[in-house]
Amino acid sequence: MKQTKISEAVVRRLPIYLQVLNELDSREIQTVSSQELGVKLDLNPAQIRKDLAYFGEFGRKGIGYDVVYLIEIIRQILKVNQTIKVALVGAGNLGHALCNYNKYSKDNMKITAVFDDHPAKIGTNINNLVVQPMSELVATIAEQKIRIGIITVPAFEAQNVVNQFVSAGIEGILNFAPAILRVPDEVRIHNADFTRELLSLAYYLNHEGEDSDETAMD
Amino acid sequence: MKQTKISEAVVRRLPIYLQVLNELDSREIQTVSSQELGVKLDLNPAQIRKDLAYFGEFGRKGIGYDVVYLIEIIRQILKVNQTIKVALVGAGNLGHALCNYNKYSKDNMKITAVFDDHPAKIGTNINNLVVQPMSELVATIAEQKIRIGIITVPAFEAQNVVNQFVSAGIEGILNFAPAILRVPDEVRIHNADFTRELLSLAYYLNHEGEDSDETAMD
Numbered sequence: 001m002k003q004t005k006i007s008e009a010v011v012r013r014l015p016i017y018l019q020v021l022n023e024l025d026s027r028e029i030q031t032v033s034s035q036e037l038g039v040k041l042d043l044n045p046a047q048i049r050k051d052l053a054y055f056g057e058f059g060r061k062g063i064g065y066d067v068v069y070l071i072e073i074i075r076q077i078l079k080v081n082q083t084i085k086v087a088l089v090g091a092g093n094l095g096h097a098l099c100n101y102n103k104y105s106k107d108n109m110k111i112t113a114v115f116d117d118h119p120a121k122i123g124t125n126i127n128n129l130v131v132q133p134m135s136e137l138v139a140t141i142a143e144q145k146i147r148i149g150i151i152t153v154p155a156f157e158a159q160n161v162v163n164q165f166v167s168a169g170i171e172g173i174l175n176f177a178p179a180i181l182r183v184p185d186e187v188r189i190h191n192a193d194f195t196r197e198l199l200s201l202a203y204y205l206n207h208e209g210e211d212s213d214e215t216a217m218d
Numbered sequence: 219m220k221q222t223k224i225s226e227a228v229v230r231r232l233p234i235y236l237q238v239l240n241e242l243d244s245r246e247i248q249t250v251s252s253q254e255l256g257v258k259l260d261l262n263p264a265q266i267r268k269d270l271a272y273f274g275e276f277g278r279k280g281i282g283y284d285v286v287y288l289i290e291i292i293r294q295i296l297k298v299n300q301t302i303k304v305a306l307v308g309a310g311n312l313g314h315a316l317c318n319y320n321k322y323s324k325d326n327m328k329i330t331a332v333f334d335d336h337p338a339k340i341g342t343n344i345n346n347l348v349v350q351p352m353s354e355l356v357a358t359i360a361e362q363k364i365r366i367g368i369i370t371v372p373a374f375e376a377q378n379v380v381n382q383f384v385s386a387g388i389e390g391i392l393n394f395a396p397a398i399l400r401v402p403d404e405v406r407i408h409n410a411d412f413t414r415e416l417l418s419l420a421y422y423l424n425h426e427g428e429d430s431d432e433t434a435m436d
Contacts, residue, residue, distance in 0.1 A: 006421075011418050011421045011422075012414070012418050014417070014418065014421070015413065015414040015417035015418055016398070016414060018417065019396065019397075019398060019411075019413075019414070020398055023398070040398055041398065077421065078417050078418070078420050078421050079420050079421065079423055080417060080420050084420055084423070086416070092315065093311045093312070093314040093315035093318060094311070094312065094315035096311040097310065097311035097312035097315060097370075098412060100311060101396075101412075101413075107413070107417065109413075109416050109417070109420060147423055148416070148419060148420070148423070150416075152315075171422075171423050172419040172420070172422055172423055173419075174412065174415050174416055174419055176412075178237065178319075179237075180234070180237060180238055180241070180258060180259065188419060188422040190415045190418065190419050192410065192412050192415045193237075194316060194319075194392065194394075194410050195233065195237075195319075195325070195327075196230075196233040196234060196237070197233075197392050197408045197410045198304070198327050198366070198368075198392055199232070199233035199236065199296050199298060199325065199327070200229050200230050200232065200233055200296070200408065201366060201390040201391075201392055201406060201408050202296050202297050202298050202302055202327065202366070202390070203224075203229045203232070203295065203296050203297065204229075204389075204390055204406040205297055205302070205365055205366070205389050205390055
């Protein structure tokens, strides 16, 4: 599919559209209007129409969007209409949680290899994946044609893992470590550091501060 | 501190500034220029100066920002110069990972209560916190003056937890469940659903698709 360059903000909204559309589809709802999507997502319907118009004119006035068709289009744009293999480094609690979640996920991004360098973890099983030592990372990534890497190691180990992912030819990295990491221009890194989310949430707390005042914010 | 309204994009960058500044401080670096911050964060120095100018003029031309002072200012703006108590619902792998991380965190947001309704989990320990049943949620939140809630339960249970948080007077929610949740206007919700990050990352993969082509993206 030919595409014009899409802004990062739109790319970040597409998975949210996909989530809502999948939910509608599971309830066998066949069409949805931009108004209905707007209410569900707390977004302006005009913004939604504008976002989706990047990909062609497939909403019909007075009828709305065909749910199944829109799912297919967004999956194509996000390239998750094909299987995308993912490697995870860091077999701790967070690594377990992600593998476990991924097992039940309906999308085509699958964690297919898990690595950790702690002797107690190597050889253990996480959802039918055997935890491999880091020395096998490059070969396994090449063999399985893995394209995305997830980092769930402590902050001080994270840059080292990034460097190994980069040498292995990984194209995109999802980093959970609370660290600022450097990657070459051709590799994309997204940060999913929950402490950042928590800190930005704190900003929106009531200004009163000391006690949990129950009046609403203005 | 008096503040003008700050855009959400700026609020979301503040925790990242804080992370870099803490790292500089730990290496005993006393001043930093917007150029240096720009390189570290892959942001335009002009953007950084503009962001920080919201909070007053404290950068000095040719010298830069005082690291310790800037940390203090950002902590004030984010309100993390005071202790903020956090409740977590969902004592699974992800809940464990977050509690564990939080234990070592230097900031003042502390998970002080953990809830789960699965009989096998109630009464168990996570980092010195006893997992409590959901029936104790409202009373504990009031007693401890907890202001923020974290959700790490499966998607189908998440809205129910949101509703209980809202009745308990929680002001901000960090949601890890892959679900679109409804909150009243006076409650703020941030989503940390990793599947969204993974999906938006897929968009940036090489267009070739089928095999892990090693040429760089344009």
